[in-house]
Amino acid sequence: MFWIKNGRQYREQTSQKISWGHWFAFFNILWAVAIGSRYAFLIDWPHTFLGRLYFFISILGHFSFIAFGAYLLVLFPLSFIIKNERTFRGVSVIIATIATTLLLVDTEVFSRFNLHLSSVVWNLLVNPENGELSRDWQIFFTPMPLMLLAQMLFSRWAWYKLRSLERQKWIRGVGVLLTGLFITTHLIYAWADAYLYRPITMQKSNFPLSYPMTARTFLEKHGLLDKQQYETTLDQEGRPDTPMIHYPKQALSYEPVENKPNLFIITVSGLRQDAVQKEKMPALTEFAEKATQFTHHYTTGSSNNAAITGLFYGLNANYTDSLLNHKQTSVLIEKMQQDGYQFGLFSATNFKPSIFRQALFHQMKLPKLKAKNSQIDNQSAVKNWQVWFKQKSADQPWFSYLNLDVGELTRQQHLPTEAQEQAFYQAQLTQLDHQISLILADLNAQQALENTAVIITGEQGYSFQKTEEALLNYFAPEEIHVPMIVAWKELNTGEEDKLTSHIDVVPALMYNLFWVKNSNADYTQGHNLFDHTQSPREWALVSNYRWNVIITPNGTQYHIDNKGNYQKYDRTYQPESSNRPPLGLFLDVYQQNSSFMEK
Template identity: 60%
Template structure:
C-alpha cells in the first residue's frame, strides 16, 4: 500500500514539474524574444514590407523553437531525475539565466564583429591578450543578477499559482502561433532562396543557431528550378545572404594634385609568385629589375572576383558578394571618371570580362565587350589605344585583364609563361615613360592539383594567393621590397599619391599605403565568402570560418594542431572584418 501511494505521489510531483516547465519555458521564450529584438537594430534592415514582416515572424518562430528545444533536451528530463521540486526549479533558473545572459552577450558580439558566439570568440572575450577588452565585456554580464532575480521570482510565483495557471487555455493558442511562425519562417525562406528574393535571404544569419531550410534540390528534381540558371545568377549578382555595404564611409575630399601620371594596370589571372625568374620569364624579370618589386605580396582571395575586390576597392574578399549584390562602384574608377581629373579610360580583356565584378560593379558605367580574344590581340588593341592617347596628349588609365588558360600541367604552364613573357615585355617597353605609372600583378595564382569545387573554396596555398606585384614609377625607388603587402594596399597608394585624397585610409579601404616602403604589417587577409585567411610574416596561416572556428597551417601549407589561438591577432581581424558593412 505504501509503494502504491509513493508511486502516485511521484507521478503527481512529476506531472506538476512538467506543467510548471511549460510555463517556465513560455516565460523564457518571451525573454529571448525581448533580447533578440535587439538584432533589429544591428542587422542590415530590409527595405521591403515583406522583408520586415519576415524578421518578426522569424524572431518569434526561431526563439520559441530554440527555447522549447532546450526545455525538451535539458529541463524535461530533469523533471524525472530530480525529485525535489526546489532543486529542480533552482537548476532550471540557473540554466535559464545563463542562456539569457549569453544571448545578450551574443547581440553585442554580433554588433561589433558580425559573428555569433563560438568557442574562439568566447575565448577572445573572456581571456584576450589585450586585457582592456575583457574589462569592457564584463559590463554585459552586469544584468545577470537582475535576470536571475526575475527568473527566481517567476519560478516561485508560477509554482504557487500553478493550479490556476493550468486552467488557462490561451497558452495552447500561443503554442500554435509559435509553431506556425516557426513553420512559416522556414517555408518562406525556402521560397525566397529558390526565387532569389534578397530582402529575406539576407537575413539568414540574423540569429544564433539559425539554419533556415532550403528546397533547391527538391524544386530542381521536380523541374521547378533551373540549376544552371540559378548558379549563373548567383555568380553574376552575388550570394543571397550578402549584406549591404557602407562604402566609402565618408565622402572623399581631394586636394589639388601636382602630379597626373598615366596609369597602366595589368592583371594576369594565373601568374604565380615564382613566375618572375630568369628561368621562366627572362625578359620580364630583366625589366622588373629596374622597378619596385614586392616579393611578399598576396592577393585577397583564391578567385578572380576576390582578387579584384582588393585591387579596385581596397577591401577584403568577404565584401565581394556584397559589392556584387549592391552594385557598389569603385572609388578609384569614380575618381578617374570625375571631370576634375579628366582621365581617359580604356579597358581591355582577353576573355570578355568574364569575372562578374567587372560588369556588375567596377565598370558598370562602361560598355564592355564580351568578345573573347587571344592575349596577343588584347595587348595589340591596348597598344593601339595607347598610341592614340599619346598623340592626343591626354592623361589616361589603361587596364588589361589577361588570363592564363586553366587546367595546364607544369609543362604547359611553362610554355604559357614563355608566350606571356614576350607580350608583357613588348607592352612594358612601349608604355614605359617618365610620366607613366605601370602596375603588374595577378588576381590569383595558379595550382596544378585536381580539386573539386568544395575543396577549391577552402584552398589557400601560396601558389594560389601569393602573386607578383611590380610597380614602375619614377617616384618609387628601384629595388626588391620584402615587407608583407596585399592587394588592399594598392588603392590607398593610388588615392594618396596620385589623387591626393585628404580622408584617412579607413574611410575607403582596409589596407595600408603600398608606396610607403617604411611601414610594416604583421598580417594580411585573404579569403572568400566562407573563409577569412590570415597570413603572417613567416607564412603561417590561420583560417577562420563564418562561425568563428579556425584552422592553422604552416608556411608549407601543412595543417597544424593549435590549442592556443593568437587571440590578439583574431581580435584585430574581427574588428576589421565588418567595418564597411552597413549597420
C-alpha cells in the first residue's frame, strides 16, 4: 500500500509540475515576444504590407516555438527528475531569467554588429583587452534581478492558482494559433525564397536561432521553379537576404575645382602582384617605376563583383549584394556625371560581371551582353578605347574605364597540367603587356598624363589548377594580393610598402581630385590611399557572402565565417593552430561591416 500511495503521489506531483510548466512557458513566450519586438526597431523595416505582416507572424511563431521548445527540452524532463516542487520551480525561474536576459543582450548585439550571440561574439563582449566595452555590456545585465523577481512572482502565483488555470479553455486555442503561426512563417518564407520576394527574405536573420525553411529543391524537382532563371536573377540582384544599404550617409559637398582632372582606371582580372616584373611585363614594370606602386595591396574579394565594389564604392565586399539589389551607383561616378565628364567605358568581357549593369553603370547605355560562351577579347577592348581616346573632345574632362581579363581567358583553356597553365598564363601576360604599352603610348602622345590620374590594378589574382568552385572560399596570396599602380602628378614616384586595399582608392580620388568636404566615414570604409600623414592600416579585409578574412601587415590571415568558425593562416597560407582569436580585430571588422547598413 505504501508503494501504491507513494507512486500515486509522485504521478500527481509530476502532473502538477507539467501543468504548471505549460503556463510558465506561456508566460515566457509573452516575455520573449515583448523583448523580441525590439528587433522591429533594429532592422530595415519592410516597405510592403506582406513584408510587415510576415514580421508580426514570424515574431509570434518563432519565439513561441523557441520558448515552448526550451520547456520541452529542459523543464519537461526536469519535472520527472526533481521531486521537490519548490526546487523545480526555482530551477525553472533561474533558467528562464538567464534566457530572457541573454535575449535582451542579443538585441543590443544585433543593434551594434548586425549579428546574434555566438561563442565568438560572446568572447568579444567579455574581452578583457577592451575593459570599457566589457563594462558597457554589463549594463544590460542590470535588469536581471527585476526579471528574476517577475519570474518568481508568476511562478508562485501560477502554482497556487493552478486549479483555476487548469479550467481555462482558451489556452488550447492560443496554443493551436501559435503553432499555426510557426508553420505559416516557414511556408511563407519558403515561397518568398523561391521567388526572391525580398521584403520577406531580408528578414531571414532578424531573430536569434532563426533558420527559415526553404523549398527550392522540392520546387525544382516538381517543375515549379526554373533553376537557371533563379541563379541568373540571384547573380544580377544579389542574395535574397541582403539588407538595405545607407550610402552615402550624408549628402556630399565639394570645393570648386578650376582645372578638372581626368581619370583613367584599368582593371585586369587575374593580374597577380608578382606579374609586375621586367621578365614578365616589361612595359607595365617600366610604367610602375615612374609612378607610385603600392606593393602590399589587396583586393576586396576573390570575385569580379567583390573587387569592383571595393574599387569604385570604397566598401568591403559584404555590401555587393545590397548594391546589386538597390541599383546603387558610386559617389565617384555620380560626381563625374554632375561635372559633365566624358565617359569612355570598355570591357573585354562585355561588362559580364553583374555589378556593372545592375549598379555601377546602370544609368548608362552599355553594349548588349553577349552569350555566356563568348570569347574574352582584350585586343578589341583596347582598340575601341584607342578610337574613343582619339575622338573625345579636348574641351571637357574625361573618365575612362578599361576592364581586361587574363584569368578567365586562361581558365577557359582547361589545361591538364600546372606547367602548361603557367605557360599559357605567361603568354597572356605578354600580350596584355603589349596592349598596355599601346595605351601608354597614346597617353604620352597627347600629353594626357599632365592632368590625368592613371590607375592600373588587378581585380583579383590567379591561382593555378583551381576550379571556380574551389576559388569561392580560397584566399591565398596569389589570389588576393594584386598590383596597385598610380600615376598622378601630385604623388611621389617609387614603391609604397604600407598595407592598402581597394577600398582606399575612392577616398583618395574624392579628396585629392574632386576636393570633397565630407569626412571619409560619410561615403567609404577606406583610408586615403595618397595620404602619408595617416597612421598605416592595421588590417585589410577580404570577404565574400560567407567569409571575412582579416589580413595583417605581416601577411597573417584570420578567417571567420558567418557561423562563427575560425581559422588562422600564416603568410604562406598554411593553417596554424590558434586557441585565442584576435578579438579586438574581429570587433573592428564587425563594426565596420554594419557601418552602412540601414536600420
